[in-house]
Amino acid sequence: MAMMGLVVFLTACGTEPVTSESTGIWEGVVIYNFARAIIWVSDFFGGNYGIGIIIVTLIIRAMLIPFTHFQQKNMQEMSEINPQLQELKDKYSAKDPGTQEKLKEEQQRLYSEAGVNPYMGCLPLLVQMPVFIALYQAVNRTDILSTGDFLWVNLGQPDPYFILPILAGLFTLGNSVMMSMGKPQAGNKLITYMMPLLIVFITVRLSSALALYFAVSNGFSVIQTLLFQNPFKKIKELKSKEEKEREAEIQRRRAMKKAQKYRRNVKK
Structure with missing residues (x-):
């Protein structure tokens, strides 16, 4: 409910171009400075606004590492209980x-x-939500960005070949699957597969800039999961633990058989 309320609040603003004359915290400060940051970074790469969006996205995701790492750790602990x-x-x-x-x-x-806190899993999403809404509006409400091109797309228009939305969905799915690997119990399968579909549905209909943001952001999430929550290492550790438990059970049964045999001999 909090996330839905935040979406309604942030999207309930005008569609007029945002300039230095814009007023209000959301338009005059957040959206305007977000657009300035993208343009400023892009100038270092020959005015390529797509690269500017990628660099800004990576900076934002790097700043969010403590939040997302805490979220992943919290989710792991929730899975254990x-x-x-x-x-x-x-x-x-x-x-x-x-x-x-x-x-x-x-x-x-x-x-x-x-x-653990069952509600902390929403924290990174709550932090990111204003970011991608600001990105969407910064591109669509800033003339120089809304007409910018990157590779085969116009940043202010949907991807005509659906490549960026599909990449965003695949990275989301890959990260969700990896997060569920190596756990005693698998997570919610509905969420695992619904989130990628939702990402694709959203980015197909909106600007390519938003699809680019999701593709880069979720690709970053895949790398972060591999580095900090390596699922393949966890699977190896889980298999090793199960093997040790099986070996201990075998040894226990052997000991019980020997004890029973010894007691029978004593009675005889």
């Missing part, structure tokens, strides 16, 4: 107010003991 959460739901399955209140109390106790 999922079995306990399910046990609580089964134990307090009755729908009467008293039982549901007890369920909430037990869940909060479990969250506190595990040191």
